[in-house]
Amino acid sequence: MKLNKIAALTMASAMIMSMTAFADADLSKLSGDVSCTGSSALQPLVQAAADKFAEIAPGVNITVDAGGSGQGLQNVSDGTSTVGDSDVFAEEKLDADKAAELVDHQVCAIGMAVVVSQDVADGGVKSLTTDQLVSIFTGETTNWKDVGGPDEEITLVLRPEGSGTRATFEKYALGGAEEAGEAMENDNSAELQKALQDTNGSVGYLALSYILPDEAQEAMQGIATVAIDDVEPTLENIYNGTYNVWAYEHMYTKGEADEATQAFIDYITGDFSDDVESLGYAVSSKLTKTDGHTGEAAPAGETEAQ
Amino acid sequence: MYSKGKEKTWKFFVLLCGLLMIALPIAIGIFLAVKGNALFYQYHHTLGEFLFTTTWKLKDDLVGGGKGGAAVFIVGSLIVCGLALLIAVPFSLAAAIFMTEIAPKWGTKILRPAVEIFVGIPSVVYGWIGMTVLVPFLQNVFHLKTGRSVLAGGIVLAVMIFPSITTVAADAIRAVPVSARMAAYGLGATRWQVTHQIVMPAAQTSVLTGVILGLARAFGEALAVAMVIGKTPAFPKGIFGQTATMTTVIASRMAELMEGSEAKAGLWTIAFILYLISLFFIFLIHIIAAKGAKKNK
Structure with a gap:
């Protein structure tokens, strides 16, 4: 307790003395509250990072909640939380000002993969073209035999509208086409995995963070990933620019981040990088081809035109 | 010890609790009405569109301009609950008659507590068991692509409402005066005739109350249904098809949507409709009870 007090005092005086001089200051003396809400796709990473960050910066109290990208952006905008986690750019959800x-x-960054139930993969569906994907997810193609698979009805297993995962998939895998047709909707990715397992002829999509990590292998029983235009959904292919279905994960702050928040964000992009990959996310700095993924270059007018 | 001050304090306390009981549901109703009307006033959808069209594609932003047809969810709720009643009512009535008329001793000692155990089981448990036992079972027996279906939802709901209907019906049947039965037996009626023509007509209104209570519970159940129905926002293709209900669509979408957006406003509207439906059921029960009371006079 006494140590904490001293630490706080030191911190306070340090802050007063030099607001700008903060660089790699001693994290163990840092204190503050950081609350993160929003994207459920990013939540596991932020939570894992927060747990580890607590060891090196015990004075910083970090809380992590999901709630959806839109809610996260709204929370950070109105000051309910310090950080808004989002799968999409803020401009897509909030007013411009x-x-x-x-x-x-x-x-x-987070990649998305097309996933099918095992019977479809066993029936010969290993890769689909973008045109085939659009045709399947808009409900035009309704039987697997039309895309080189078994004679089986296609069942779409999706996330509901409003989901960041869905938005990313529509934007980068379907070229902006809106999903249509009858589909089972799932509250979260874990539920979607279960639905794929027990529905024959089903197809959906998952973030790579639900596919790649060692811990995910059990949940992936009975589910297979499908390549897009013969490119497998792997981190390597995202890095070398051949696999395009991925999006940046954002942590928004209102104005510049305060010291504790900035230190936490720096930690995620810095020392935490190795864990980022083992959790199934892609490290931003390794991305070589980002055309169309930065906010400005995103297919313009798409969100307004819907 | 008797003390006037104490009595006044308690009287006030009890009154306060009573008023709170009245105020709370009214407050919830007002809240839902305020939240739910945004779909119509702020985002300019019509009640006709909401009730009679089938495309539910509202935008998760503050601009709006999506489509808000909830017919699929309303019909979905009606079908699944109707199916649940169809399955549960015969079983419930049979069980109620058995434990009161046929084996009253054994019925009260063993059957009744057994039925009451059902009531205490949380809905998530029903849903989970339905998902792991019933869904694969239906899939294998009927060779379906998936066992998640209207039928699975109906069966799970039926199991859930069976105890409420049974206990209310059993109480109603037990309340029929023994003298009425004795008179009929005295005239040489068989047990079936007594049950069918004397007891059941006399207990009719209370039994109906039990059925409506069961229906109200079925309408409001979200979790268990959501786990087995396949949550597909389209009219079901038959009994093995998938669909979504009013409660499942709220449960599955509320977490991802932004407060104040058009899509969220749409969910609040559905919630308000559910509130109105449960109000309607309560009124129905009271009307039936009043009619029954008149008839018995």
Whole structure:
């Protein structure tokens, strides 16, 4: 307790003395509260990072909650939380002037893969073209035999509208086409995995963070990933630019981040990088081809035109 | 010891609790009405669109302009609950008659507590068992692509409402005066005739109350249904098809949507409709009870 007090005092005086001199200050003396809400796709990473960060910066109290990208952005905008986790750019959810107040920290990228139930993969569906994907997810193609698979009805197993995972998939895998047709909807990715397992002829999509990590292998029983245009969904292919279905994960702050928050974000993009990959996310700095993934170059007018 | 001050304090306390009981549901109703009307006033959808069209594609932003047709969810709820009643009512009535008329001793001692155990089981447990036992079972027996279906939802709901209907019906049947039965037996009626023509007509209104209570519970159940129905926002293709209900669509979408957005407003509207439906059921029960009371006079 006494040590904490001293630490706090030191911190306070240090802050007063030099607001700008903060660089690699001693993390163990840092204190503050950071609350992160938003994207459920990013939540596991932020939570894992927060757990580890607590060991090196015990004075910083970090809380992590999901709630959806839109809610996260709204929370950070109105000051309910210090960080808004989001799968999408703030401009896509908030008014332009509200979005302008926020500062974007792109902490990592997340890839999405098309996944099918095992019977479909066993029936010969290993790769699909973009055109085939669009045709399947808009409900035009309804039997697997039309795309080189078994004579089986296609069942779409998706996330509901509003889901960041869905938005990313529509944007980068379907070229902006909106999913249509009858589909089972799932509250979260874990539920979607279960639905794929027990529905024959089903197809859906998952973030790589639900596919790649060692801990995910059990949940992936009875589910197979499908390549897009013969490119397998792997981190390597995302890094070398051949696999395009990925999006930046954002941690938004209102204005510049305070010291504790900035230190936490720096930690995720810095020392935590190895863990980022083992959790199935892509490290931003390794991305070589980012055309179309930065906010400005995103297929323009798409969100407004819907 | 008797003390006037103490009595006043307690009287006030009890009154306060009573008023709170009345205020709370009214407050919830007002809250839902305020939240739910945004779909119509702020985002300019019509009630006709909401009730009679089938495309539910509302935007998760503050601009709006999506489509808000909830017919699929309303019909989905009606079908699944109707199916649940169809399955549960015969079983419930049979069980109620058995434990009161046929084996009253054994029925009260063993069957009744057994039925009451059902009531205490949380809905997530029903859903989970349905998902791991019933769904694969239906898939294998009927050779379906998936066992998640309207039928699975109906069966799970039926199991859930069976105890409420049974206990209310059993109480109603037991309340029929013994003298009425004795008179009929005295005239040479068989047990079936007594049950069918004397006891059941006399217990009718209370039994109906039990059925409506069961229906109300079925309408409001989200979790268990959501786990087995396949949550597909389209009209079901038959009994093995998938669909979504009013409660499942709220449960599955509320977490991802932004407060104040058009899509969230749509969910609040559905919640308000559910509130109105449960109000309607309560009124129905009271009307039936009042009619029954008149008839018995």
